[in-house]
Amino acid sequence: MAKIFIVEDDLVIVSLMKQAINKSQDHEIIHFSSAEECIANLHQRPDIVSIDYNLPGMNGLDMMEKIKAYDSGILCIIVSGQEDLEVVVSSYKRGAQDYIIKNDNLFANIENSIRNLNMNVALRREVELLKDQIIDRNKYSNIIGNSNGILRSLRLIQKVEKSNMMVLVTGESGTGKELVAKALHYNSPRSRKPLVIVNMGAIPEELVESELFGHEKGAFTDARDRRIGKFEEANEGTIFLDEIGEMNLSHQAKVLRVLQEREVQRIGSNKTIKLDFRLIAATNRNLAEEVKAGRFRQDLFYRLQGFLIHLPPLRERGDDIILLAKNFLTDYCKQNKMEQVNISKEAVKYMLEYEWPGNVRELKAVIERAALLAENNTITIADLTLMPA
Numbered sequence: 001m002a003k004i005f006i007v008e009d010d011l012v013i014v015s016l017m018k019q020a021i022n023k024s025q026d027h028e029i030i031h032f033s034s035a036e037e038c039i040a041n042l043h044q045r046p047d048i049v050s051i052d053y054n055l056p057g058m059n060g061l062d063m064m065e066k067i068k069a070y071d072s073g074i075l076c077i078i079v080s081g082q083e084d085l086e087v088v089v090s091s092y093k094r095g096a097q098d099y100i101i102k103n104d105n106l107f108a109n110i111e112n113s114i115r116n117l118n119m120n121v122a123l124r125r126e127v128e129l130l131k132d133q134i135i136d137r138n139k140y141s142n143i144i145g146n147s148n149g150i151l152r153s154l155r156l157i158q159k160v161e162k163s164n165m166m167v168l169v170t171g172e173s174g175t176g177k178e179l180v181a182k183a184l185h186y187n188s189p190r191s192r193k194p195l196v197i198v199n200m201g202a203i204p205e206e207l208v209e210s211e212l213f214g215h216e217k218g219a220f221t222d223a224r225d226r227r228i229g230k231f232e233e234a235n236e237g238t239i240f241l242d243e244i245g246e247m248n249l250s251h252q253a254k255v256l257r258v259l260q261e262r263e264v265q266r267i268g269s270n271k272t273i274k275l276d277f278r279l280i281a282a283t284n285r286n287l288a289e290e291v292k293a294g295r296f297r298q299d300l301f302y303r304l305q306g307f308l309i310h311l312p313p314l315r316e317r318g319d320d321i322i323l324l325a326k327n328f329l330t331d332y333c334k335q336n337k338m339e340q341v342n343i344s345k346e347a348v349k350y351m352l353e354y355e356w357p358g359n360v361r362e363l364k365a366v367i368e369r370a371a372l373l374a375e376n377n378t379i380t381i382a383d384l385t386l387m388p389a
């Protein structure tokens with residue numbers, strides 16, 4: 001069942017439309033006689049709005065623009081007395097899903113249109129539901145730890161999550177930098193928009209620019225199609241530049257420009273595209289030292305340093321090691337429908353003394369392997385395959 005607004009001042013048409021809409025399935029229909037009334041009620045979140053093109057006081061297309069600005073996902077049908085090709089074209093151009101003429105076929109056309117759009121509504125609701133699930137899974141409830149270092153990081157995340165501030169996340173490999181980036185995005189007002197993750201260490205140098213900024217067809221020999229860059233993909237959302245320390249100086253200069261101007265140009269195009277994104281960057285390098293060594297631009301470094309979240313290595317988090325291990329163990333046993341496995345006292349002591357060079361990622365792998373090896377549902381030292389210090 002969809003929620004449908006009808007904006008129409010001719011009550012005969014309204015009654016006809018109501019019958020057509022509810023012919024095959026009952027929908028929630030709310031009628032407004034003016035554009036102003038409808039707009040004042042958008043907080044009721046209609047799925048579909050049927051708009052009379054010739055409304056008193058406001059042109060139907062201008063009204064549609066207001067609706068789409070409120071929520072671009074609301075589906076709009078323009079219903080018009082005239083068959084004016086120019087109006088039809090501009091209706092679709094400005095985002096209408098359908099254009100229906102008030103003629104003898106009005107009843108059948110409305111019925112059809114609603115049936116088609118209803119599939120759209122169902123899909124959209126499903127997508128929204130999936131988004132809710134992803135958002136829930138990535139809020140910071142999944143960042144485990146009671147150590148001062150982690151609590152401090154959580155407080156910093158809470159301070160900055162709702163803002164648009166650029167954030168730099170640092171820490172050794174496997175300390176949870178990506179987890180923090182996700183928490184920042186999914187706790188932000190941008191949570192329903194894209195989080196685009198780019199691993200700068202994984203892109204061949206010659207492809208970095210086209211990956212980040214996109215290119216037009218034919219911009220260079222291999223550019224067979226137009227490509228949207230990652231910054232553009234992240235519009236209205238968040239871009240996470242992982243391993244930013246791996247970027248070369250010339251790419252750093254280009255990224256800095258994008259950060260300052262908030263616009264990109266695809267390679268091979270001279271059109272600038274205005275963008276609204278939030279940047280989160282991460283690195284396991286010491287950027288201050290990289291700056292000293294001339295490998296990282298100082299100006300970019302200062303911009304990124306604006307808000308720094310440093311994740312301590314696991315070996316400095318004390319009992320968090322065991323807290324994390326037990327959590328990973330419980331999850332693993334549940335996922336694999338195994339009986340709950342425990343950790344022996346000796347194994348606990350052993351784990352607390354170990355260096356964990358691969359940090360949380362290593363801990364997770366070690367625990368999952370040990371769970372499989374464990375006899376009598378108890379992990380012993382022999383089940384822990386740790387790298388010699």
Ligand SMILES: Nc1ncnc2c1ncn2[C@@H]1O[C@H](COP(=O)(O)OP(=O)(O)OP(=O)(O)O)[C@@H](O)[C@H]1O
Pocket residue numbers: 142143144145171172173174175176177178179180284324360361364
């Ligand atoms: N505090 C934590 N609580 C729960 N799980 C964590 C925590 N920190 C890290 N993890 C888990 O450890 C693994 C590694 O984390 P993540 O990928 O975020 O690390 P990273 O710092 O980005 O590593 P790299 O530098 O190697 O990319 C992931 O499976 C993540 O879910």
Ligand SMILES: [Mg+2]
Pocket residue numbers: 177178242
């Ligand atoms: Mg990572």
